[in-house]
Amino acid sequence: MRTVLILLVLIYWAAGKPLEADTRSEKKCGYQSCHKIHRTKLNVHLVPHSHDDVGWLKTVDQYFFGSKTNIQMAGIQYIIGSSIDALRSNPDRRFIQVETAFFWKWWKQQSEQVRDDVRYLVNNGRLEIINGAWSMNDEAATHYHSIIDQFTLGLRTINDTLGECGQPKIGWQIDPFGHSxxxxxxxSQLGFEGQFFARLDYRDSKLRHNRSELEMVWQGSPSLGKSSNLFTGVLYDFYTTPAYFCWDVLCSDVPINNDEESPDYNELDIVNRFADYVLKGSKYFNTNNLLVTMGGDFTYQAAEMFFNNMDKLIQGFRKFRPDINIIYSTPSCYLKAVNEISKGNGIKYTVKTDDFFPYASKTYSYWTGYFTSRPNSKRFERQGNNILQVTKQLVTFEKLLNGKDYSKNLTLLKEAMGIMQHHDAITGTEKQHVVGDYVRLLEKGIKAAETNVGSIIHDLLSKDGTSGNLKIKLESCLLSNVSYCHPSKADQFTVAVYNPLSRNASHYVRLPVDKTRFQITGSNGDDIPYTIMPAIANFTDFADSSPSDLVFLADDIPPLGLKYFHLKVQHTRDIPKIKEVVQHRLGDEVSGFTIDDVTGLLQTVTLNGVTLKVKQEFMYYHGANGSNLGEENQASGAYIFRPADSTRTAVSFADKVTFTVHSSEFVDEVHQTINSWIKQVIRLYKQENYIEFDWVVGPIDISTNSGTEVISRFTADVDSNGTFYTDSNGRQMLRRVRDYRETYDYTDEEPVSGNYYPITSRITLRDHSRNLEIAVLNDRAQGGSSLHDGQMELMVHRRLLNDDDFGVQEALNEVEFDKGVIARGQHFLTFGPIKSDDSKTSSALQRDLAQKKILNAWVFVGNATGDEFSYENLKEKINFQFSGLRRSLPPNVQILTLEPADDRSILLRLEHVFEEGEDDVLSKPVAVDIADLFTLFNIESIRETTLGANQWLDDNEKLEWDLHEYSDGRASVNYIEESRVGSSLDDFVVTLTPMKIRTFIIYV
Known part of the structure; x- marks a missing residue:
């Protein structure tokens, strides 16, 4: 091991050969740099790559610097450095770089000479950036806000460092565990030509191999039609180097000996063996091109070893197998070759319209556990996105108001959020010490982003345009979920509520307090009504946790705007009226719910005057313990969800629960105790059209020496006919049919986990006979299903005692404060008509609620102790309200992004939040005039970019593909044609069709 480490260091720090004659001003990147293919021979595209997880068994820094070799031999700085050296020594070689998080970390440490060399290699196509996002994101647990943000961060960083030739063309999602x-x-909206991946269901893989359908055109959105078509390729033999041909320092395969005088000469034998391998693989593809991945996890730490042998392999084929054209290549060069041959030979491709979930690698191995694993980490990421969108908007306003540029405060949070999207981060499939590091990075990023929030808010509210000597430090109460918020313990404090939505919104502020009497003053000097509710639980691990929640309504907050409140503890005021009552009917005849007076469980729900029988209960599956005796003994673990054989039907924790009812002026609550470690509040805010389920689960009891997987199940009087719907990354809704797959024959060896899908935002059931749709929305990614008609279940927490043997080498047995982790979260139930002429449809209700929860009004609290911070004094200095928009946008339009782009421009994204045909009114195209939309600036000019804001829209062109048609002549893809709008908008009117996101750089 010591020798290997010394070798790596020497290779990394070696000077390397100088580049050939200086032609740095010349550029020959992209398709121009591809090696020539042969139109009649088999073209084998060797793609050298290293798959570098942005955290998994080791932390991000441990991977980059190469420490903790006792865990894994992996050092990213050596991979990038030695690969650059290897590329410089031979102009024929190629290498792809994927994760921008690691590339940027490496780039910052390099001299300007090395940076110039890298730019030269990129400009000549020898080093190609693929994917280009901050990390290779998961596709199940990630939300589209965060995916777009982390691609924007990565792609714009590549632009800034490498220029136009660094712009990626290809998605490289080779390791995520299913694809959305x-x-x-x-x-497709990023302007990419295609994508490649490796993991798909074993039955789907077998069928596609047999039919030579490993390559297809995927329609990403029926609403966007042809413009969302994306060439998609499944790698022939996973993403690793073929067996017997790995010549990396981490491998033990025999290197090529091409000395015919040597007794160990093996060149011909290896060439023939490799020829057999590629000839077999070529049978599964439609053209005479085959992509062969040469690399794998953390390969190329000593790159010359690998490249030297590939050089010899190519030379050997030229000598012994000239019938096969073997070349160094990249995914984009391969795709271009496939397109060229396909168009020239009339080859047509099948169209994919569904997705690749759930992923099963073997009969009993469904990778559906990670949809829920580490629920607190999944929730923290969602909070990180919320505060990132809020602070991006606030920083933009401050820059335009006072010229103060605080955008650098956001860098750490953007980077941490990019890392969190990684397919071993938000998935919960990393070691626990790595989770701790992710939390550290995210918390550090949030604190940095909030550094100047207090002064920004006071500047926006200030009557003279500056906060002056106003020094109230405003901060988020990230621990309010465990009844802790330090500023709200003061006798006098202020609350700023920011609304990041593009329309007016009301928000119920809920703060942990240890007092009961307050005076809350709003913008007009009026007293704001409030109530005090008991906290959901006593969080004994937090010594300062509060016994009560202060609840009040921040009503009608302006779009991209603020409302400010002054709170003062009153020692003589009467306690606000709150009563513990015995009735079992909460709310009223318009919105409310009833509790069964015998079981204490939910009995009915009334919303918008319609009453529906609904039961909600907590249940559990025993996780299979597994063994090493065969795949039928697969354990449930971080990746895999597999109920034990004897308990594949979920078991209820209790047929009867204890409960108390608390009623106030504007919120009614039922507090349920299910057992010693599960509690729940069922809550109705009387101005809302949904029911909230606020739960605390944990520490999960493992005294029976068996893993436990906890679900919340909703059973409604709904005839769903074996069908349910789940969201795709919080955006589109996909139809699911129980025990069925659209593209292959499903087998039901695992009837529970085989029907589990990722629920990033919501799961719904439809009863067409009653024109009714019911939905449950969640506050983080979870796994879920409808295993019986009328039922929806969401997995909320998991604690398992065995590793599932898929690499993490650690049981999912999270511990905090020397005991199992406690998870707290919320579900939101709503229902309404599928179609309606006179009221909001269920889809409209759900979209509205989903937007409010992902872009929740953010609450900042500040200790305002002292007479100088009395309401009267503050009112003289500041307004108690601010709006960033002159008017609310339509309910089907949202400002997805508002942030500084550079010194003189702003990045703006607008999105249509509905799908085609989803709602008769709100699914129509909509035009938005943004000329005078903002209160703090006027737009001078605007230019449209691709989704990642790294390329002008007019500069993006894509290859065309011929597609199969059905036997009746119907096109196999929805050909909704969108008029291509130029990248400049003279009239500042933006037209949005359903599901369309448009990205602009605006100059003010």
């Missing part, structure tokens, strides 16, 4: 349709749509 929305991700395909995002790739």
């Amino acid at each position: 349709r929305e991700m395909a749509s995002i790739f």
